[in-house]
Amino acid sequence: MAHSSxxxxxxxxxxxxxxxxxxxxxxxxxxxxxxxxxxxxxPSTLERVRKLEQSGIIMGYVALLDPNxxxxxIQAIVHVSLNxxxxxxxxxxxxxxxxxDEVLACWHTAGDEDFLLKVIVSDMPQYERFxxxxxxxxPNIGKIRTAFVLSTVKQTTRxxxxxxxxxxxxxxxxxxRRRNK
Numbered sequence: 001m002a003h004s005s006x007x008x009x010x011x012x013x014x015x016x017x018x019x020x021x022x023x024x025x026x027x028x029x030x031x032x033x034x035x036x037x038x039x040x041x042x043p044s045t046l047e048r049v050r051k052l053e054q055s056g057i058i059m060g061y062v063a064l065l066d067p068n069x070x071x072x073x074i075q076a077i078v079h080v081s082l083n084x085x086x087x088x089x090x091x092x093x094x095x096x097x098x099x100x101d102e103v104l105a106c107w108h109t110a111g112d113e114d115f116l117l118k119v120i121v122s123d124m125p126q127y128e129r130f131x132x133x134x135x136x137x138x139p140n141i142g143k144i145r146t147a148f149v150l151s152t153v154k155q156t157t158r159x160x161x162x163x164x165x166x167x168x169x170x171x172x173x174x175x176x177r178r179r180n181k
Contacts, residue, residue, distance in 0.1 A: 012057070012163060013163070014163060015038060015039075015040060015048065016048060016052060016057075017161060017163050018037070018038040018039075019034065019038055019045065019048055019049060019052065020052065020057070020058070020161065021158075021161075022034055022037050022038060023049070023058065024157065024158040024159070025158070027061045027062075031045055031046050031049070034049075064157065067120055071122045072120045072121065072122055073122065073123070074120070074121045074122065074123060074124065074126075074127055074148065074149075075118070075119070075120050075148070075149035075152075076117075076118075076119045076120075076121075076127065076146050076147065076148050076149060077116060077117070077118060077119075077146070077147045077149065078116070078117040078119050078135070078144060078145070078146050078147075079112075079113040079115075079116060079143075079144070079145040079146070079147070080093075080097075080113060080114060080115040080116075080117060080135070080141060080143070080144055081112070081113050081114050081141075081142045081143040081144075082114045082115075082140045082141065082142055083140050083141070083142040084140055085114070089139070089140045090108070090114075092138075092139055092140065093114070093115065093138055093139070093140060093141075094106075094108065096138040096139070097115060097117065097138065100130070100134050100135070102119050102120060102121055102126075102130050102134070103117050103118070103119055104118045104119070104120055105117070105118040106118075113143075113145070131144065131146075
């Protein structure tokens with residue numbers, strides 16, 4: 001598997017996949033612990049992580065927050081349809097929708113709606129203000145339909161990845177495999 005970003009091509013191998021999987025589980029892991037888990041030296045691990053970052057495969061690191069702990073208790077999936085679908089109208093809608101802090105994700109979609117938004121707010125009055133003072137002011141908005149989240153069954157940031165038939169199982173580090181033979 002190869003990834004290109006900014007003219008650089010980075011070929012991902014099995015060791016890179018192990019590094020990516022570990023970092024997706026915990027990006028706060030120390031380089032020494034990461035090296036031990038993937039079965040290579042700490043300097044090699046650090047070099048590989050830097051290459052994954054420079055190539056754009058690893059886009060960044062973030063803290064994941066519990067919405068309930070910060071009083072952001074209302075989550076909604078908002079379906080947005082536009083009246084007109086010219087290139088300029090779509091570009092303007094994308095630009096406007098990306099500016100709203102309440103929007104955690106915005107997907108331009110094919111199907112009945114033009115956009116799906118993942119929105120989080122603290123309460124219903126804040127949601128009402130978001131709709132009336134922000135979303136409805138986006139030029140060319142035709143229809144807005146909201147589905148409120150009752151509970152979260154699954155939420156992850158981990159992307160399943162494969163390489164040459166490998167599954168998302170965590171292969172043992174090379175040294176551990178040799179010891180078990």
